[in-house]
Amino acid sequence: MNISTSVTTPTVAQPAMDSSSGTTSTAKPESAPDRAPAAPAAPQASTTVTLSPSAQAAQEASETPQETAREARGNDQQARRLVAKQAELAKMYAAN
Numbered sequence: 001m002n003i004s005t006s007v008t009t010p011t012v013a014q015p016a017m018d019s020s021s022g023t024t025s026t027a028k029p030e031s032a033p034d035r036a037p038a039a040p041a042a043p044q045a046s047t048t049v050t051l052s053p054s055a056q057a058a059q060e061a062s063e064t065p066q067e068t069a070r071e072a073r074g075n076d077q078q079a080r081r082l083v084a085k086q087a088e089l090a091k092m093y094a095a096n
Contacts, residue, residue, distance in 0.1 A: 051059065060078065063071075065086075071079035 068079050068082055072083045
């Protein structure tokens with residue numbers, strides 16, 4: 001099973017460096033109100049992460065029953081097998 005996760009990293013504006021005093025300033029310039037609105041931000045880059053089999057097993061083991069049920073409804077075959085197994089065990093314990 002191959003799990004991929006898309007991760008986006010937000011771009012953070014850096015404060016301006018005042019060359020005369022060597023300090024940073026986050027204040028807007030005096031002419032800021034006269035400026036036109038900023039252009040839309042450029043699309044953010046995304047990274048695909050592939051988990052190793054042992055990391056996948058650890059992630060599956062730490063899932064809550066609600067997460068497993070949601071994945072089973074979404075056609076996750078491993079989750080479906082686990083939900084079926086849990087249902088069989090519940091029947092066995094209910095019968096005793």
